[in-house]
Amino acid sequence: MDLYTLHKAHVLTPWSAQAALNPPLIVRGEGAYLVDQEGKRYLDLTSGLVAVNLGHGHPRVVRAIQEQAQTLCYAPPSFFHDKRALLARRLSELSPWPEGARVFFTPSGTEANEDALKMVRTLTGRFKVLAAYRSFHGSTHGSSALTGENRRFAAEPAVPGALHFFAPYPYRSPFYTLDPKEEVARALDHLERVLLHEDPARVAAIFLEPVVGSNGVIVYPEGYLEGVRRIADRYGILLVFDEVMTGFGRTGAPFAAQRLGVLPDLITFAKGVTSAYVPLGGVLVREGLARRFDQEVLWAGHTYSGHPLAVAAGLAAVEAYLEEGLFERGRLLESWLKEGLGALWQKHPFIGEVRGLGAFFALELVKDRSTKEPLSPWHAPLSPAMQGLVRALLREGVYVMAKHNILIIAPPLTLKEAELEAGLAALDRALRGLEVEAG
Structure with missing residues (x-):
């Protein structure tokens, strides 16, 4: 039995109905990246669960x-x-x-x-x-x-x-x-x-x-x-x-x-x-x-x-x-995130609002900006559209935490500007695919 099948057979995953689960099997972490058993790298734009502030594998x-x-x-x-x-x-x-x-x-x-x-x-x-x-x-x-x-x-x-x-x-x-x-x-x-x-x-x-x-x-x-x-x-x-x-x-x-x-x-x-x-x-x-x-x-x-x-x-x-001056570095990331996520808001009508502070931001996704109808309802499992967006991001090699109709962008404080730019480009492509599918 391979490790993926073994995990599915014996581990209960939090906050999830188990049958439909199909996440990567992660075996290693390097800086801003998680690496699965097949060697594919995922840019971790949510620091795990808004937790890995130093990035993965900090030597100290x-x-x-x-x-x-x-x-x-x-x-x-x-x-x-x-x-x-x-x-x-x-x-x-x-x-x-x-x-x-x-x-x-x-x-x-x-x-x-x-x-x-x-x-x-x-x-x-x-x-x-x-x-x-x-x-x-x-x-x-x-x-x-x-x-x-x-x-x-x-x-x-x-x-x-x-x-x-x-x-x-x-x-x-x-x-x-x-x-x-x-x-x-x-x-x-x-x-x-x-x-x-x-x-x-x-x-x-x-x-x-x-x-x-x-x-x-x-x-x-x-x-x-x-x-x-x-x-x-x-x-x-x-x-x-x-x-x-x-x-x-x-x-x-x-x-x-x-x-x-x-x-x-x-x-x-x-x-x-x-x-x-x-x-x-x-x-x-x-x-x-x-x-x-x-x-x-x-x-x-x-x-x-x-x-x-x-x-x-x-x-x-x-x-x-x-x-390493990382307590203050969130303010630098804040400027990058405001600019990058703001540009995505200009391009994608599914983004109702961009908000955040420091290295802690969210995109609130809606079906229609004028009505603010959520793309996925609160107090319910993720809608097919939100699930599809998460899968598209994983195919792009990017992990972003999704909750309700929210994408949480909270990268490691050690993130490089080029890494963020690559992640936002992947998010741009995933959102574009969502809009094509919806349209």
């Missing part, structure tokens, strides 16, 4: 994993460990708070949000938490309760106390306006109304992706996050930024909190902290809150909290980001 991180494997592969999280200490110090230095932060390490982003949920309830003595409808915070039970889209449905009935509200989405305004300032004003009024109906004195925290991730790469209009911060302060509510996707240079700063100029109370992270080479996540807790746990038990823990291989990879990744 690979070497750190090898060296750590020769020294110590596991130590209980109740013991102290050298690489945990060094990485935690680095993350505290990178955090947006002048006072610094402490780090609770987890194996992944979903567990980071689960543990942040426990922490905010402990820190405030309150039970309820709010999160936006168009959001994803993870696939385990508590983070699924926070999630505002269809991937939460299989976990329902969910963990109680997680409630949802509508956040701004200027292209498809839930507040019936085309004016960004009015969108912000109505969204903040809506949030405050939800709080008043739930009793803000019972609300522990508001969870937000500072830039919406897999549900559309929505950049909130100016003033919205600042307004949420003011509302949270007014009622003694903690603000949690889920930076699992936006952290580690993705928006042109170590964290989106710095790029956007809004300070949360906690930050959850994963993905880019190791460039996804080894699973690692965590919760950054500003020092003023973290010291509460000096005398109060922290009721959270995992067998793999701060796993030695993971934190060694994380420490090497952070050093690479710093030495």
Whole structure:
């Protein structure tokens, strides 16, 4: 039995009906490329799942994993460990708070949000938490309760106390306006109304992706996050930024909190902290809150909290980001992406909107620009047209993550301009084929 048949026979692939799956079988990664078992190269324009920020096979991180494997592969999280200490110090230095932060390490982003949920309830003595409808915070039970889209449905009935509200989405305004300032004003009024109906004195925290991730790469209009911060302060509510996707240079700063100029109370992270080479996540807790746990038990823990291989990879990744200027390089990629994707918008009527920040962009695809009817419906499997577009891109040797009617363009921060140009040319051809097929 060949490897492809073996994989299909024995592996359950996430978020998919299994019978129709026909992806490449990847065996190697090189810089901005994935390579399949037949040697075909795929330009990775979404950094895996918006995670491989350093590109594939960065030698510094690979070497750190090898060296750590020769020294110590596991130590209980109740013991102290050298690489945990060094990485935690680095993350505290990178955090947006002048006072610094402490780090609770987890194996992944979903567990980071689960543990942040426990922490905010402990820190405030309150039970309820709010999160936006168009959001994803993870696939385990508590983070699924926070999630505002269809991937939460299989976990329902969910963990109680997680409630949802509508956040701004200027292209498809839930507040019936085309004016960004009015969108912000109505969204903040809506949030405050939800709080008043739930009793803000019972609300522990508001969870937000500072830039919406897999549900559309929505950049909130100016003033919205600042307004949420003011509302949270007014009622003694903690603000949690889920930076699992936006952290580690993705928006042109170590964290989106710095790029956007809004300070949360906690930050959850994963993905880019190791460039996804080894699973690692965590919760950054500003020092003023973290010291509460000096005398109060922290009721959270995992067998793999701060796993030695993971934190060694994380420490090497952070050093690479710093030495190679990659936290800032997202701003250069932003200029390339705005220009290149904007040119595609001019050519292809199926592109309803181009939006993004740093090295984190999306194309929202529509059947008709005037009606904005999605090319693939939200809360449904990808339409045949979207599936065909993904297949066309793979034939072109390009991988782009598709979610709903969205293509997410979030390349490695190490991407070269010529590589991006080649990828955008392939995307141009794939879109042209889609239009010929539709016409």
